Amino acid sequence: MYRSSEEGLRRFTLQFLPELIWVYLRHSASRERYRNGCVEALLLGIYNLVRDR
Structure with a gap:
């Protein structure tokens, strides 16, 4: 949905970014790093898409 040309869809996907970062950091700090x-x-995909815009 982020790749859509519709601005509303891109904003919808970006609202979940803080939660994804929290999950990533939580798993990085735990013993379950392999699930990350x-x-x-x-x-990384979101970062590359945002950087290319």
Whole structure:
């Protein structure tokens, strides 16, 4: 939805960014670091999309 040309859809997806960062940091600080791959890939993808705009 972030890749959509509609501004409202992009804003909708960005509202979940703080929660995703919190989940990433929480898992990074715990012993379950191996479960962090999906969230890490998602955050990296969002970063690359925002940076390219």
